[in-house]
Amino acid sequence: MKKIIIFILILCCTPLSMLVGASTELDNPAQPELNPIPIILVSEQEGPLTAGTTELPHPELKYRGTLLLNSPYPAFGGFSDLLLSKDRKTFLAISDMGFWLKGSLSYTKSGFLKDVERKAELGQLLNTEGKTFAIKYYADSEALCRAPNQSPDDTINPGYLVAFERVHRIYHYNSGEPLYLSGKATALPLPKQLTDLPENGGIEAMLRLHDNSIFVLSEGDSSAGPFSKGALLKNGKWINFKYERNSAYRPTSAGKLANGKILILERKYQGPRTLGTRFCTIDRDKITEGATLSPELFCEINLPIPRDNYEGMDIISDDDGNQWIYIISDDNFSPVQHTLLSLFELKKQPAN
Template sequence: MKKTIIFLIITACLLISLTFGVSAKLNKPEQPKINPINIKLTSKQIAPLETDHVDLNVAGLKYKGAILLECIHPAFGGLSDLLISKDRKSFLAVSDMGFWLKGEMIYNDNNFLIGIKPEAKLGQLLNIEGKTLSSKYHADAEALSHAPGSGFLVAFERVHRINYFKSPHFFDLSGIPSRINPPEHLKEQPNNGGIESLTLLPEGRLLMIAEGDTDYENPSYAAVGIDDNWIEMEYQRQHDYRPTSAAPLPERNILTLERSYTGPGSLKIRLCIIKQPEFKSGAILRPKQLIKIPNSLPVDNYEGLDTITTNDGRTFIYIISDDNYSPVQHTILMMFEMDKSNISNSL
């Protein structure tokens, strides 16, 4: 209910400002006149800084910076997943209010993340009819992935589905999407516990993992495949954690981002590794904790994850938080660097 009210406030603000033209009307949504629009982001480094000592107690894993992102545009926020470009200069994110954001990152000479360029793009996701998503119920984008071949995939929960976006522009989710055929049991997932993790594996198949219901004893739904060829599995949950994103690691390993929240003051975030999973019907994916984000780092509602592995074997890990359009939460982008030998040494 709270996010539905926020969605209505955002669309009302858009209508007043005419930022997205007639698309903000809820009774007859149409394709935006301008999509995306140009916006201005502000960013600042948050502690710990590069000069601070940070010991993660994980061999081969280094903290490489965190930045706070802010914007006065009412639609900014609620970022639920992200992708990083191969050159690690650009990011693309989706929000659970049906928007998408593209920006460029700034590093110092030591490859430490220090900011975001002010110039950014903010767009609205359209449905397969070319209209804006006119309610929070239909706009809840929770996962973002590269598509096999080209383009991007966005997974929605509540109305469980996966839309395919293909634009001639770089890191762009404008245009009218098409629908891909989901696994058979996707539609049976909990209303607010659908696909939160979606990633393209190096072999060309997609891996999806649902957040799952509130009974932490139950596994989360998972599937791997493409089109009509899906293998359905389960993802093992532990210690009140639920998966919120996934990304590939070298040597057929998979990194997952997990969140635990059972009440005020209980938020915990961790990164886990599924080591060389065997994908077969009914299999259980068993993640093992790589690191629980310590309180010495900025801990927030991290939901989005992506990885980039360079030719020399280093893997850069990015996570982004969903501020829930709340004054007490923030949009934070944080980066880690993992050595090639880390997986073998840690598991």
Template sequence: MRRHRPIRGRAVLSYILRSALLALVLAFAVPTAPAADEAPLKTLPVPLDPMHPAITRLGALDYVAGFVLMPAPTLLATKPAAPWGGLSDMMLAPDGTALLSVADIGWWWRLTLTRDAQGRLTGVPTAEAAPLRDLVGAPLVKKFESDAESMTRLADGRWLVGFERDHRIWSYPGADAAVSLPEGPATSFGAPAEIRDLPENNGIEAMAELPGGRLLMLAEGEEDAPGDGKGWIGKPGAWSPVTIRRSDGFRPTALAALPSGGVLLLERYFTKANGPGARISYLPAASLAGNARLEPTLLAEWHLPLTVDNFECLAVTPAPEGGFYIFVMSDDNQNPLQRTLLLQFHWAGA
């Protein structure tokens, strides 16, 4: 399988200049008119390969569509307390018309999606936000308490959110299939006790519910740390450790469960010399057991000069023609030189 390797110097400079240019273009774009109680987003379509837009194959995946997302001025004007960016994980609505994302600055974001008859993404017209709340219903304000990095949805409709710095898992009520913004206070969830010992900024970065109600969660791990990464599998009161093979400086950022019981894994990479990189891999159901060493099968890896940023969000849904649509979204770190990208790929399946 061909891998796109890091390209130094010129590609990194091009990435910075392209990001600044896109921000300028989006600043003058005309947003789609929003529905009631929603605010518009500006979007700009992007190819997989800016230098060769006709290229759509990436490892075992096919590129379907992608957009740069930026709030329209009215979004900032009507919701001044909800700063855009920092999106850390996401889940799709069952009908594919919306996604719910959690931001590492203490906010929920719900984005509406438009898709054609084949399920291909055609736009992201609107967004709305609500604060993440604590155990008594007060908004999370301080970074130490609001750094949400992972999420999944349980079979009973509840949302689980993994936080780092103050390492913990909280649950939030949710019953509707339309992924409405969660309301109400959080409830403590019985996470593995060992997560309290994780490094401050390297907590539970990836989480997914498996068949039978088990959960798989992976810690991001420290940059350049030797050896395998850490994780846990199980349920409250019955957790088992797992390890995951790490290589080439990549670290886990998200998991998405498949109908087969397996999962997809998103990993990221970054150095100042080479810029960002991303990987999508597959873990079969049979490998997901307590005390196992997880060895992901690589599906795709990409670096500059391809369209890439700090990808932290992952979602998967069956495609009408067979196989799966995979969505990834990036955390811009609220940095003007980074972008919020939402990309869609097609995978034929294992």
């Protein structure tokens, strides 16, 4: 019932001032008095609940559970990317309605996702004037990553980059607090290749790499043929490249692996019963001006792991060299989709 109510509210363009004081339909929206606001966040476990019950095609990749996330606030949903804290207890997610969510996670003794803390925060992203976005067209945030020169534990220079599509741009937020997106944004200059993207085929994946460069990849569409445009910001200079798409899959997020490769989250949808999710890899060293990158299949994610429209990903490495891969789904504010947070463990990999 809650999903149906949300769907109707979005279709009717209900002013979001009812929620946090700002509207997504007015030319001069009232600004929220409190941003972020406290919200109630709940979860329930989905899919297999114990280790050893789910085999994945990659021998070192293990499934570690799924949480179905929910909140009574109509603005909750539409999450397109996320980041995790170094200790994996806190997460930050952005939505395609210009909101951000900060919450806390808990785990079972065996390492499975267990629950979320009920107390969470929901905020609205601000523009370069320090105001909320007047309409959704400008608020469609799709990719999130840490800014250059930030420490891995978010304690030093805790800045973040957020990429928007439709009006393609990247904003830098630095509130001074870890995993927070409050405050006025500053715009990052983009190459023409990233500003001329299709309206609904903009930047979907963004990642700070080990060498402090920023990897950016668009979703693309059929007008660009079998390629998605990408760019790498290194030492103040953009390096343009192309990413070769295979079949109907589109890139939606990226994470860095300990062996130096980039893990790409891809999804496909061509109608009922065609939803697919998989991981691919590309080689960072092959990113040069004008290069075409051909991804290698890493692993497909199939049932009984819960299916949905997975769009966001982050990877955290622990002190033992294992990596924890989190993916989050965009429910599109639809009554037939859900906000799922799934976790995978990748055992320590030898360096190339």
